[in-house]
Amino acid sequence: MRTKQRTTPSRITAIIAAAVVAGLVLAGCGARPASVTEAGGGPKFALSDSTPAPAKDIDNFTWAMYAEPFSLDYAYAFDYPDNTVLSNVCESLFRWNADLSTSPGLATGVENPDPLTWVYTIRQGVKFHDGSEMTADDVVASLSRHLNPAVGSFWASSYQNVESIEKTGEYQVTVTTTRPDYVFNASLVGAPGVVESAKTLEAAGKDYGNSSTGVNCTGPFSFDAWEPGESITLKRFDEYWDPDLKAKSRQVTFTMLPDATSRINAFQTGEIDGGFAIPSNAMDILKANKDAGSVYFGKDTSVQSMVFTNLGGTFKDVKVRKALMMAINREALIKAAEQGYASKTDALTTRNVWKDASHETTDEAFNGLLATPYDVAEAKKLVKEAGAEGSKFVFATASLNAAFDITARAIASAAKEIGLDPEIQTMSNDKYTTLFSDPEARKNVDLLVTSWYLSSTEPLEMYSVLRTGDFSNYGGWSNPEFDDLVNSAYGVQDPDARGKLTGQAARIASEDVVWGPLYETVTTMWLGKRITGADPSINYMYFPWAAKIGGL
Template identity: 90%
Template sequence: MKPQPAKGAVRLKPRTTPSRITAVGVAAVVAGLVLGGCGVRPAGVTDAAGGAKFTLSDSTPAPAKEIENFNWAMYAEPFSLDYAYAFDYPDNTVLSNVCESLFRWNANLSTSPGLATGVENPDPLTWVYTIRQGVKFHDGSEMTADDVVASLSRHVDPEVGSFWASAYQNVESIEKTGDFEVTVTTTRPDYVFNASLVGATGVVESARTLEAAGKDYGNSSTGVNCTGPFQFDQWEAGESITLKRFDDYWDPELKAKSQQVTFKMLPDATSRINAFQTGEIDGGFAIPSNAMDILKANKDAGSLYFGKDTSVQSMVFTNLGGTFQDVRVRKALMMAINREALIKAAEQGYASGTDALTTRNVWKDASQETTDEAFDGLLSTPYDVEEAKKLIKEAGAEGGKFVFATASLNAAFDITARAIASAAKEIGLEPEIQTMSNDKYTTLFSDPEARRNVDLLVTSWYLSSTEPLEMYSVLRTGDFSNYGGWSNPDFDNLVNTAYGEQDPDARGKLTGQAAKLASDEVVWGPLYETVTTMWLGKRITGADPSINYMYFPWAAKIGGL
């Protein structure tokens, strides 16, 4: 889930990927996306020889030695290192190594103790957390229950305006009930709240630091003072962020194997890929899809890994009062996009088709039967231009205009945007493309004013836990990330009821029903789901290729070969 601008209050983020592509090349690809083809089936992930396009890895070889430093590529600069506003990939890629949460999100997407050693749920409205003793902040002070209370309470403080406030929607109080015990009381049963504490919602910062820094907390000059295996050192705006090893870290198994890590801001995808191959940059996540085959072939420079993800690339209808007011128009646009061809053109086949807004791996607590039922019940919109045209005509939407916001995040994003625009024109709609800078595009997810005149955008939306309700909760009436202002009382009731269901399978059944309602009304339009990609140069190893890097201190595992 993710909010803003970086998650900024939002949740969302566009995913980073490739570099440049010629206008002629894109035009040719787009033409192929809206012509021909018939069914909407998941795109095959095979190479030219018919073999597997890629395989998922759980880990990488363990390091043999410690190193002094490694450089990591970032496609954009973090919006903030304040965990309350860390809602996007860049923010959390850095912050996960400096600040820690009450629980850890592991590479296999399971949960284990973190800054909390345990939790009890004595009644449906009470959560009691036992706080780990002997943990030190980077300034040397010891973490106590007071710090936990101060940190969690920021999410319910309207003056802070946390992008993660919705996770605390049912919280009534957060109290210290012992030197190392914190009790959270809710106004109604909420079995999603605890699951969210593996991410930004569960981060613990020094209470004294929060008070001293005030509104400057987490910016480039003040940084943060948390408990992770790395500590904040320096932030050169627009250039780099440097972290140094925290030698008094509490967990010996995750003591950083590098004395320092430097995050380099390289917004141009071509520059990033070149830097990977020359060794100037040692690694990076979210590899441009149009560079994957190149990197896979260059084994002398390093290795490309693929791992578990929770991301779905989707169209978000941000204005349901204009051209997209009629569900038939939204459905028609989905049917006008050849998603199988889109996956091949935009992601080079490193993705798979889906009709869902979540990946199956976030349903791990529900039974296979419940999961299958949830996915099988979703609306299918097979590629059919003629049927799409009929729907547009029936809705009286021929010539309907809409503003489509986009940005040149990478080649895949460019191709997707052009394919959508071309599909819209093919069925009689009139899109107005509004191209923004990467930074401005990100603010669309956190600032309602920024998207006031926008009708459609695209996002790669990842979940921060293995709880599918995290996705569907943002589509409730009035939710921060319900960008189109959709409202369905039956949907709201299903989601709210699911929140109070303790049994994971029963909760999954309710979630599946809610998912069907949102799918039938095409509130968001799922295009395809991706995998986590990671490049490690020949000098380093150790990190896990998993979306858990957003909240787990992945950099601490990196050392030398």
């Protein structure tokens, strides 16, 4: 569902629930905006590149999960829980490092002899968890699944321009595209580049990646057991090919703890050793409890946004979409929902993913975006001009956590204040997840909220999903000029020139308020006193982060 679910312990829930009402009302009367500084003026948090190196190997550690993975099939691994586990078991052709750079993975290199050809040299001596050796045949079989309509890969759009995937040597694979595509290669750090045993894929069939079958990949951990609703256990793979990333723990257990109170209490008592996506409203409590462990902050690519999933109803007119954005006091929302552990943005990407573009190009892209300052009077005027006063819409939400609840209430309250009539449709966590993969589930929904992360340092990845007919273009928005810019950018080799085209496309999507960006977040991680070694970076989605964890 692409939603980083942030929950909060019960002992502070009541405080925050009250604070959101007071905070948003006071902010409307001229209260100071939220900031990322402490009361004394110092920084609220600082980003860390890493954590202390471990001193020893350990037998096991436990990791909290706020939800159960949808699947361990890389073709359907489209959310935080799925990839948090899968990144330690299955590997891609390239690695995504903690600083969001790329380095060789299961491919030792790539050549681009002409605009339509990518030639990958496959690493030799790599073994799958069943002991068989990886070859070019396995790479071809794994990548080709994204082209197979019968599979229905959630990552098929990454392969939109791929014409063929062929073995051109014992350890060489050649991908041919129908048109120049300089974004394709960047996607291979994630799920689109995962390699699985061809024999396993054939033998498992439709059961591949489920709780009974698991996966058979090349990572530092192998699949051991999946107890639905309870836990997933991985065990160290002693024949792993990379000695620098040999797992320092014999076993890791991912425990499903969707209840906020249980999860945070488990951190503080030592029952659970660590976890990502720490509830922001519990952050100060955990930071203060230094005897139990430490909270770390790192690079992220996530933006919390409203997604207009029906552009044929209340939100048909861009004036209404813009009005709703202007009716939300985002600074007060960040303070109430995220306790200041976030920052306001008008963009659908963070600057982190513009890594390969120049500062000038990045500044131009961000400065050209539509600004929607908090202005209720102007928002009411826009709604009236659009003839949308009293218009109803269905706002889908779930009781994922306190921050999510606060955001949902703030949006609904803002909509009512400017004359709209929201109908809140609260769903179970699992049902909410399906909104992002099943068009039928979204059939009667007009609005939802997501924390959308990018899986590479390529901003075009975000804007490509807003093209006409794309899998993740949930509202069915269509703009030929936008489509042309994005499609043209795919064929531009120079990242800075590609960034300029992406910036132009971003402005169009921003002016049309296709999605409504609220704020951007940072990656958060808790490590108990028993373990250390993991990097606090969004790269954990596609890098074998658990292999680095050992004992103090």
